[in-house]
Amino acid sequence: MDRRLFISMLASLPALRAYADAVGYRGVREVSATRDGLTFRHRHDWSSPKVAPLFLELSHHDKFLSMDNDFSFVELLQGDRLLFRSPAPALTYLWIAPDAQLFVGLSDIKLYNPYQLIVWRRDGSVLHHEHISSDVAKLSAAQQQDFTLRFPKAAQLLSDRYFTYGGATYLDFSILGVPNAIGDDAWSFLAGFRTRHPYSADFKESVTNEIQWFDAAHPEISLERSGGGVTLSLRSPSGRTMAIRLQPS
DSSP: OOHHHHHHHHHTSOTTOEEOOSSOOOOEEEEEEEETTEEEEEEEETTOTTHHHHHTOGGGGGGGGSTTOOSEEEEEEETTEEEEEEEOOOOSEEEEOTTSSEEEEEOOBOTTOSOSEEEEETTSOEEEEEOOOSEEEEOOHHHHHHHHHHOHHHHHHTGGGEEEETTEEEEOOOOTTHHHHHOHHHHHHHHTTEEEOTTOTTOEEESSSBEEOSOSSOOOOEEEEETTEEEEEEEOTTSOEEEEEEOOO
């Protein structure tokens, strides 16, 4: 492995909550969910040589949802009839909403995986996609402005990784490849505001492969529609209920 890439992996780790991997994830996996005659199915092949280069285009992770991705997909079937098939990140758990209008994919795969949460509509369009890290930067408006003024290129690269939760603004910056891309000074600035993810404080990551952010055995997913939007609820690794407001892509 290239030394700079290895250093960037180490630099992007949450302090004290990482554990070692024997080898990098290169799995081939299939998962599925069924409800009322529908089958929601996923397959990924993370041994594909296309995975890493596509991920390291940090400004273009949306390519994982395009035809550039021929190594991972979801499909929705009604009996033998294909309702949609779409490129996808590497997923480990699927769920179909009771009204069969929304289809949720969750993942505990971290390595070269751009999104650990993704929701499709019944027509195959993506409602919401999100990368999950155990640690993020919590920034006030003044701190965001300071970051943008001091590190404009870094700010531009990370501009679509801000999110709000509980009235505060966070930046998901602890991602493989980002330290090299934004430089040591910008990385140190953001690291100074590092905090645990606001969804839940019990997320845990391995060095490269895994992010444990939901209860994989009993996620207990539900959806609530209110105020013209949708909120997804699920269990954290220790059983805490997390509520995530879905943002249309």
